[in-house]
Amino acid sequence: MKLTRRDFARLGAATALSKALPLRAQAKSEGRKLRWCIVGLGRISMGQFMPGLPLSKTGKVTALVSGHRGKAEQQATVYGVRPSAIYSYDDFDRIRHNDEIDAVYIALPNSMHAEYTIRAAQAGKHVLCEKPMATSLADCKAMIEACRKANVKLMIAYRCQYHPSHLKAIELIRTGAVGQVQAIDSAFGFNIRPGEWRLNKKMAGGGPLVDVGIYCLNASRYLTGENPQDLKAYASVIDHDGRFAQVEESDGWTMKFPSGIVASCSTSYGAMMNGYFRVHASKGWIYMDGFNYSGMHLTALLANGQTIDQPDPIAAPRQFTAEADYFADCVRNNREPKTDGAEGLRDMTAISRIYESAGLRLGA
Amino acid sequence: MKLTRRDFARLGAATALSKALPLRAQAKSEGRKLRWCIVGLGRISMGQFMPGLPLSKTGKVTALVSGHRGKAEQQATVYGVRPSAIYSYDDFDRIRHNDEIDAVYIALPNSMHAEYTIRAAQAGKHVLCEKPMATSLADCKAMIEACRKANVKLMIAYRCQYHPSHLKAIELIRTGAVGQVQAIDSAFGFNIRPGEWRLNKKMAGGGPLVDVGIYCLNASRYLTGENPQDLKAYASVIDHDGRFAQVEESDGWTMKFPSGIVASCSTSYGAMMNGYFRVHASKGWIYMDGFNYSGMHLTALLANGQTIDQPDPIAAPRQFTAEADYFADCVRNNREPKTDGAEGLRDMTAISRIYESAGLRLGA
Numbered sequence: 001m002k003l004t005r006r007d008f009a010r011l012g013a014a015t016a017l018s019k020a021l022p023l024r025a026q027a028k029s030e031g032r033k034l035r036w037c038i039v040g041l042g043r044i045s046m047g048q049f050m051p052g053l054p055l056s057k058t059g060k061v062t063a064l065v066s067g068h069r070g071k072a073e074q075q076a077t078v079y080g081v082r083p084s085a086i087y088s089y090d091d092f093d094r095i096r097h098n099d100e101i102d103a104v105y106i107a108l109p110n111s112m113h114a115e116y117t118i119r120a121a122q123a124g125k126h127v128l129c130e131k132p133m134a135t136s137l138a139d140c141k142a143m144i145e146a147c148r149k150a151n152v153k154l155m156i157a158y159r160c161q162y163h164p165s166h167l168k169a170i171e172l173i174r175t176g177a178v179g180q181v182q183a184i185d186s187a188f189g190f191n192i193r194p195g196e197w198r199l200n201k202k203m204a205g206g207g208p209l210v211d212v213g214i215y216c217l218n219a220s221r222y223l224t225g226e227n228p229q230d231l232k233a234y235a236s237v238i239d240h241d242g243r244f245a246q247v248e249e250s251d252g253w254t255m256k257f258p259s260g261i262v263a264s265c266s267t268s269y270g271a272m273m274n275g276y277f278r279v280h281a282s283k284g285w286i287y288m289d290g291f292n293y294s295g296m297h298l299t300a301l302l303a304n305g306q307t308i309d310q311p312d313p314i315a316a317p318r319q320f321t322a323e324a325d326y327f328a329d330c331v332r333n334n335r336e337p338k339t340d341g342a343e344g345l346r347d348m349t350a351i352s353r354i355y356e357s358a359g360l361r362l363g364a
Numbered sequence: 365m366k367l368t369r370r371d372f373a374r375l376g377a378a379t380a381l382s383k384a385l386p387l388r389a390q391a392k393s394e395g396r397k398l399r400w401c402i403v404g405l406g407r408i409s410m411g412q413f414m415p416g417l418p419l420s421k422t423g424k425v426t427a428l429v430s431g432h433r434g435k436a437e438q439q440a441t442v443y444g445v446r447p448s449a450i451y452s453y454d455d456f457d458r459i460r461h462n463d464e465i466d467a468v469y470i471a472l473p474n475s476m477h478a479e480y481t482i483r484a485a486q487a488g489k490h491v492l493c494e495k496p497m498a499t500s501l502a503d504c505k506a507m508i509e510a511c512r513k514a515n516v517k518l519m520i521a522y523r524c525q526y527h528p529s530h531l532k533a534i535e536l537i538r539t540g541a542v543g544q545v546q547a548i549d550s551a552f553g554f555n556i557r558p559g560e561w562r563l564n565k566k567m568a569g570g571g572p573l574v575d576v577g578i579y580c581l582n583a584s585r586y587l588t589g590e591n592p593q594d595l596k597a598y599a600s601v602i603d604h605d606g607r608f609a610q611v612e613e614s615d616g617w618t619m620k621f622p623s624g625i626v627a628s629c630s631t632s633y634g635a636m637m638n639g640y641f642r643v644h645a646s647k648g649w650i651y652m653d654g655f656n657y658s659g660m661h662l663t664a665l666l667a668n669g670q671t672i673d674q675p676d677p678i679a680a681p682r683q684f685t686a687e688a689d690y691f692a693d694c695v696r697n698n699r700e701p702k703t704d705g706a707e708g709l710r711d712m713t714a715i716s717r718i719y720e721s722a723g724l725r726l727g728a
Contacts, residue, residue: 180602180603180634180635181635182602182614182634182635182637183616183630183631183635183637184630185551185628185630187547187549187628187642187644189546189547191647232596232598232618233618234596234618234619234620236620236624236625236626237624238546238623238625249546250547250624250626251626252547252618252620252628253628254596254598254616254617255598256598256600256616259602260600260601260602260614261614262600262614263616264551264617264618264628264629265628266547266548266628267547268546268644270546270646271545271547271644271645271646271649272644272645272646272647272649273546273547273644273649280551280637281636282555282635282636283555284636285635285636285638301636357596
């Protein structure tokens with residue numbers, strides 16, 4: 001039986017206490033898990049998302065989509081997926097006939113996000129799509145429209161927005177614990193190996209900005225709770241070693257938010273650029289060391305003199321567990337995810353403007 | 365007897381080993397100190413520069429200029445300055461008749477730097493002037509010209525360029541120890557008290573950018589060894605509490621250097637913004653925590669896998685000792701200081717462009 005949004009809503013209504021119970025308790029009381037079809041068997045799905053699901057009571061893998069049958073069969077054994085629930089990209093649309101799929105997790109090269117989100121929506125499945133949402137604003141809008149029309153949830157996998165330390169940073173700002181925020185600095189990047197699809201403009205839509213710089217952009221937005229009013233940027237290529245024939249190597253940009261907060265960010269595919277954000281406020285500061293799958297370290301000085309020094313409270317792959325739990329809750333309770341298609345589109349709109357300011361453009 | 369540049373040169377020639385000897389040994393062998401006239405008795409001169417001189421063998425305070433006779437007399441007692449060598453701003457030009465003054469240290473509000481540098485030069489005294497060099501590019505040029513004409517040295521007090529940890533960071537970059545630099549992030553600011561002259565546009569020439577943001581700009585320049593080819597900026601005022609009626613509260617800006625390196629910087633008078641710079645390179649990174657008078661902490665990861673974790677090797681006020689030693693060496697050996705007037709002008713030119721990009725302007 002396929003568990004629809006309405007089923008979840010009914011279950012919710014039948015359980016008077018459901019809203020007061022923690023998510024795992026709810027899932028347990030309901031005895032029903034969100035059944036995931038994993039689209040794309042790469043590093044993030046095999047190393048993080050799928051290992052994260054068994055740690056949750058809300059979800060399980062019931063189907064796989066891959067271009068490599070052997071790899072899919074191996075993963076199917078690990079997660080107890082029926083051989084009949086292994087799909088190729090060609091027969092992907094057959095997932096509509098599989099009632100044991102509630103949602104898809106799309107972990108494909110960026111340029112494929114739109115197509116597979118739309119096809120999944122048309123198959124009546126909810127969609128959790130990796131960031132960046134797509135490689136064009138038109139694609140983002142088509143994804144939103146397709147999911148709206150099919151009445152399925154669309155969430156963009158901004159895992160940091162479900163990480164307790166990032167949520168803590170947001171809370172410190174919203175409650176005034178550090179006073180008025182004036183400025184934010186953020187960076188994220190890495191030294192990329194030749195040959196990655198990320199260096200192919202058609203597949204990636206852009207360089208480090210769409211891949212890792214997007215963390216700095218998104219953090220600046222969720223920390224301020226605002227969208228950049230204006231932004232200015234530079235892009236550059238220093239290493240002429242063949243890697244950057246199609247996409248930029250580094251970007252530096254600054255943004256001004258409606259409140260007056262300024263944010264200065266960097267991203268690179270040519271540097272060992274540990275991810276971080278730093279919030280400079282009138283009565284304190286917040287520093288997050290890391291945007292990685294683990295090891296996010298939060299330190300802060302608060303207005304009341306208190307200091308915070310909090311190592312990452314969750315180990316990999318629990319960031320993905322938290323994200324999957326949240327999505328399951330949205331489906332079950334028919335709630336719009338906070339990182340919905342509109343949120344993804346806001347980032348991609350800003351990225352498009354950053355590229356424009358730097359003399360480049362988003363997309364192929 | 366006034367010790368002139370020629371005297372120093374003669375002494376140098378007379379001491380065959382002088383060039384091979386460390387500066388202090390030289391000074392000792394020469395038995396002659398650079399005699400300083402301190403212009404402006406504020407926090408930096410009384411708390412840092414003057415206390416730094418007794419730690420050096422190259423300099424001593426022999427004259428004071430202040431608008432407060434009582435304060436000057438008190439400091440004169442501490443440093444053994446003759447009462448006849450205490451000047452007011454009105455009779456400042458009389459320093460030309462004091463042969464016991466070789467150089468002046470100018471620690472006045474920014475708008476007075478040009479006037480007192482030029483008057484000191486005309487009095488035949490070498491000049492060490494605090495940053496920012498002046499409040500207009502025209503003033504910077506006039507200062508350079510006056511010192512050139514008078515054949516005296518002009519150095520801008522960029523103390524970080526004489527700090528061993530900053531020099532170490534520069535060396536790591538120049539020797540390729542971290543690979544190719546791609547990006548630099550830097551910030552510096554503080555939450556300013558109402559009533560400071562720094563908030564008066566006529567006296568300061570600008571807001572946090574000219575006062576503390578200049579550290580980020582200067583660091584980006586000495587780390588890269590380049591001048592920004594292009595830059596883009598925002599300025600903002602968030603706190604409408606009367607402090608920012610004349611100058612901006614915060615600035616965020618990004619720069620692109622000829623090599624392609626991008627730098628993203630922030631400064632603020634409204635935030636607890638600990639100074640730092642972070643160098644993102646292909647095979648490692650460098651992080652300097654602090655631009656303050658003490659506590660600069662250098663950490664780095666090098667291409668060879670080695671890490672550096674170096675607390676500040678010099679305590680306050682030794683940054684000023686190092687700066688004064690360097691200047692004395694330039695005077696003695698008739699060498700142009702590396703942070704000469706041209707260096708100060710380069711920063712002020714960039715600052716003028718940053719303000720222009722942000723819709724503001726440098727100066728009253």
